[in-house]
Amino acid sequence: MIRRTLLLAALGLSVVACEGAKGPAGAPGRDGTNGQDGQDGSNGTSCTVTDNHDGTHTITCTDGTSVTVSNGATGGNVAISDFHGAAFLKSSGEYATGKFDVKVAITGATAAADGTLTVNFTAATPGAGGQPVPGIAAITADVAKLVPGTATERASRFVPYITRIETATAGDWPNPAGTTAVQGNTEGNGALTDHGDGSYTYVFATNLAAATTEGAPVGYQRNLLHRVSVMIGGHDGPTGEASFDFVPDGSAITTTRNIVQTAACKACHGEEFHGHGGNRLSVENCATCHVPGTTDANGGQSLDLAVMIHKIHAGGELASLPGADGKIWDDPSTAADESADNGEYAIWGYRNTKHEWWKAEFPAVLANCQKCHTGTGAQVDNWKTNPTRQACGSCHDTVDFATGANHAGGAQADDSGCATCHGATTGWAPIVPAHDWTTKDPRNVPEFDAALSLSAPANGKYYVAGEAPVVTLVLKDKATGTPIDHDLVTGAALGCLPTGCPAPTSATTFANTAFFVSGPRATRNPVLTSTARAKIEVAAPASWDLSGGAALALKVDSGRDVTMYNQTGGDFVASGTISVTVPASAFANPAAATPAELAAGLNAIPAFSRRAIAYVEAGRFGIRSRNLGRLYAIQLDPSAVTAAVFAGDTALKLPGGYYPSNTLAFNAAPGAANDRKVTRTAGSITYQLDPVDDLTPGTYVASVEISRLGRVSETNYRTPTVAKVAFQVKTAAVEKPIASNCNSCHQSADGRGFVLDFSRHNKIFSDDAVDQCGACHDYQPGSATGAWLGGHPISKRVHAVHFGSSLFTPLATVAYSNGDPVAGRNWDITFPQDVRNCQACHPDGTSSGTWAARPNRLACGGCHDGDAAKAHMALQTLDPTPANPWSGDEQESCQACH
Structure with a gap:
């Protein structure tokens, strides 16, 4: 039965219930006679097959189970995963020439x-049951002691035991030649012993009792905590790192410094x-060299981790960077380059390479300290309980504590x-509220x-044909928790004024009451x-006079035919071009035919x-498409x-308008x-x-965007209230979203975190953010000319x-300007890791995996926007x-090769 089901799916047929065949005759018994025939099998489960129009079919059965299968071929000789994804990144570049990851663990120190430092560690392949990795010939290591804070510091x-002196040469940087700076360092000249079983011992060349800095x-x-780190490889061979805390005299650890954990960075x-x-590879390691007092000799900037990391992530929000015009970013709508007079935050690193971060934008709101200060670190709350001039002054970098x-x-x-x-919540300016x-x-x-x-589906799990859900919205005042009188909600909103948002004269006048339903998640x-x-x-x-005949001709979904299936598994074509005549017998009197x-x-x-479907609703007669093609029309x-x-109306009609929203408020205006x-x-x-x-079977989403006071401008507004709820249609299996990891960054x-476009949409970037954004950023053009109005398709846009920052055509010049009160800022983003790691946003297990299985010109064209790439996709x-170009009759051949 399973083989037959898959075969029927490949052929695009329906799978229906059949009575099981009789079992075969039993084997001869000891007396030589055959046994009796087996009992008839039970009836199979009734299933239907849906064409997903993407090279796959979904088989959905009445018991709620479903499976999506490919229509035979799964792509050509250039798979998407050949050049994208975590596995590709771990097999290309340096990994292709011999680098491989190892899990390093320090087992003791x-x-x-007399100052002799000895470290024992192991190296194994990653994952459960990792195999020992012997044969490591060289490592580097460092060590530092932790000095407790005082009342004044x-x-x-x-404090690192191993240091170096960096000396600036003449060059294009602020400090003159000869400027020196003391920096933490590592060693690799100690005695490394390979025990042959993946375990090692390293004795430091640096003697802790004799270590000096600048003499x-x-x-x-x-009696202080010491941290030792072991580093292996980097560009080739086995690569890994580990850190270990201990107290040399054997006493208990009483003072620690575990603030930001590596998991937060990852x-x-x-x-x-x-x-x-x-x-x-870890914050624990970084902290032993990037210590207070450490600077860059070329530029003079602090290399203290607490200062450097805050300033790097603050990027363009550093108060010290705007020039005389007060603007950091170049506004693409003006002729002037507003960034030309910017200040500079830069560090000159390896081989005097300049690194600057004024274009960096923290993805979770700069004030969201707990985004990085999270987890189980003992000092995770230092940001609010232990303020210091260095840490706070790194973001508030126009403050001069020396002068005030x-x-x-x-x-x-x-x-x-x-x-x-x-204080955290006390004092003249408490940290948490600020x-x-x-x-x-x-x-x-x-x-x-x-x-x-x-409303609940009849089976309690998902809606089936014949069911029409009812969505219920309840609004409560944010401050009091009291439900409003929804019967009085009208669209005659007072709204914000140019001078601000005054108190409304009525609690039930709304600027916006937008309601959306979209889906399924695979093709919103x-x-x-x-x-x-x-x-x-x-x-x-x-009535109408149809005595001359009731012939009707029309096209639905741009006249595109679709394949449908009957109850016996047969397929047939349902034409998108329709020409029918209603028989005269359908009317009591054709000269007075009623709606x-x-x-x-x-x-x-x-x-x-x-x-x-033809219908009569609330005094109106209409005909609507069942929306079975790619373009709804x-x-x-x-x-x-x-x-x-219809008075001869032959104009093309599409859903919605600028946005596919429905207004919930009552408009009392005549007509x-x-x-x-x-x-x-x-x-x-x-x-x-x-x-x-x-x-089609899948997961659908209802959402609202409600605003009473509304928006006058990007600075004069009251952010809307948003909410969403998912529901199941024809399957109990919740459809995995295409992307599901927005919240990680x-x-x-x-x-809580970054909200795009407070003034317009209050787009909350949770792990299911696409459920809200996809309501507008769908795949219907909204214009009879094919032009994209309203939300551009989400796959290309995101x-x-x-x-x-790496596109050939800057986004700010191609209608991506909305959503940020700082013009030009949001559209010059550098992804914080290799952009080819598609699983960063499409993680395995929690997303659909279609980034690799279903290539298409919209999604791929979002990154591949060069002339050659665009020409390839057009061809x-x-x-x-x-x-x-978006009429729904386009045929892509992406999966033929990818």
């Missing part, structure tokens, strides 16, 4: 009274997180007074709490609402009802019904077209969705934005109607 600090003893303090930077020669400039507390010679004014961007700016606080729910498009319909409607009179009679007569004709051709009923599927009561607003009959562990796309 001792430092004798509140932060504990590592002065470092000071061997055996959330954005991925497994390729490393520094210097590729073998500095730009510091309300005046000059501060040390850290002793920091906590007096800056960094809580979610409440600090009242413009960004939504006015309501919104709860969305759906508007569904089930009035705006989702490709329709033509007229006010329904009492109800015409709707029933059309729906009774299979050639019509397979692709379209309907267009009447000249015919008797077109002339008599206003209120959505007749909305019901308002005191306790809630409900929306009656269309039946789910025509939807954009949010902290408490679910890829392009994250690759913004590999057949478009019979090039004047209308």
Whole structure:
């Protein structure tokens, strides 16, 4: 049965229930007679097969199970994973020439009274059951002691035993030749013993008791915590790193410094997180060299980890960088280059290479300290409980603590007074409230709490053909928690004024009450609402004169045919070009044909009802497409019904408008077209969705964007209230999203972080952010000319934005300007790891994996935007109607090769 199911899927057929065949005759018994025939098998499960129009079919059975199978060939000789993905990155570049990862673990360290430091460690291949890696011939290592903080220098600090002197030469940097700086360093000239079983011993050449920096003893303090690090490889051979904390005199560890953990860095930077020669792989290691007092000899900038990392991630938000015009970023809409007068934050690194980060943008809001300061580190809360001049001054870098400039507390010679004014939640300027961007700016606080729910499906799990869900919205005042009177919600909003957002004269006048339903997650498009319909409607009179005949001609979905299946597994073509005649017998009197009679007569004709629906709703007669093609559209051709009923209207009709939203508020203006599927009561607003009959199995999403006061400009607004809820259609299996990892970079562990476009949409970058954004950024053009109006397709847009700084065509010049109050900033992004690591946003297990299995010109064209790439994609796309490039008749050949 399984083989037959897969075969039928490959052929595009339906799988239906059949009675099992009789079992074979039993084997001869001991007396030589055959046994009796076996019992009939039980009936099979009824299943249907849906063409996904992407080279696959989905088999969905009535028991709620489903599977997606390929239509035979799975692509050509250039697989996407040959050049993208984590596995590719681990097998290319240096990994292709001999580099490989090893898991290093320090099993113990001792430092004798005479200063001799010995470290024992192991090396094994990564993963469970890793194999020992013998034969490592060389390592580097370092060691530092942790000096506790004091009343005047509140932060504990590592002091390295191994240092070097960097001397600046003459060059294009601020400091003159001869400027020196002391920096932490490593050694590799100690005694390494390979025990042959993957275990090693390293005895440091540096004697801790004799170690000096610029001729002065470092000071061997055996009662302090010491951290030793072992580094292997980097560019070739086995590569790994480990750190280990211990106290040389054997006493218990009492003072630690574990603030930011490596896992927090890898959330954005991925497994390729490393520094210097590729073998500095953890924050624990970095902290032993990047210590207070360490500077860059060329530029003079601090290399202290607490200062350097804050300033790098602050990037273009550093207060010291704007020039006289007060602007960091070049506004693409002006002729002037606003960035030309910027200041500079730069460090000259290996071989005097200049590194600057003014274009870096922290992806989770700079004030979101807990994005990095998270996890189980003992000092994870230092950012709010132990303020220091160095750490705080790294972001607030126009403050001069020596003179008191730009510091309300005046000059501060040390850290002793920091906590007096800056407690976590106490003092003149407490730290936590000052960094809580979610409440600090009242413009960004939504006015309501919104709860969305759906009526329950009959089977309790998913909706099936014949069911039409009802969505319920309940709004509560954000400040009081009191539900509003939903029956009074109107669209006659007071809104913000140029001078600001005043108190509304009515609590029920709204600037925006947008409601969306979209899906499935694999191919997001508007569904089930009035705006989702490709329709033509007229006010329904009492009757029409159709005595001359009731012929109707029309095209749905640009006339594109679709394959459908009958109950016995046979397939047939349902034409997108329809020409039918309603028989005279459908009308009591053809000269006085009623709207109800015409709707029933059309729906009774299979050639019509397979692709379209006629209906009468709230005094209007309409015909709508079932939206089974790629482009949702309907267009009447000249015919008797077109002339008599629709006054000869043959214009192309598409769903929605600029955005596929539905208005929930009531508009009392004369002649206003209120959505007749909305019901308002005191306790809630409900929306009656269309039946789910025509939807493909999958996960769908209903969402709202509600704003009472609204938006005047990007600086004068009140952010909308947003909410979303997912629901299942024809399958219990929740459809994995195509991308599901936005929160790893954009949010902290408490679910708060970067919000794109507070003033317009309040786009929250959670792990299911696409469920909200995809409601507008769908795959319907919204224009009869094929032009993209409103939200551009999400796959191209998101890829392009994250690759913004490397595109041939700057995004700011191609209608990607909205969403950020700082013009030009959001569209020059450098992805924080190799952009080819597609699993950074499409992680294995929690996303669909279609980044590798279903290449397409929109997603791939987001990054590959060069002339050659665009020409290649154009040549590999057949478009019979090039004047209308998104008409739904395009045929891509991507999967033929990829």
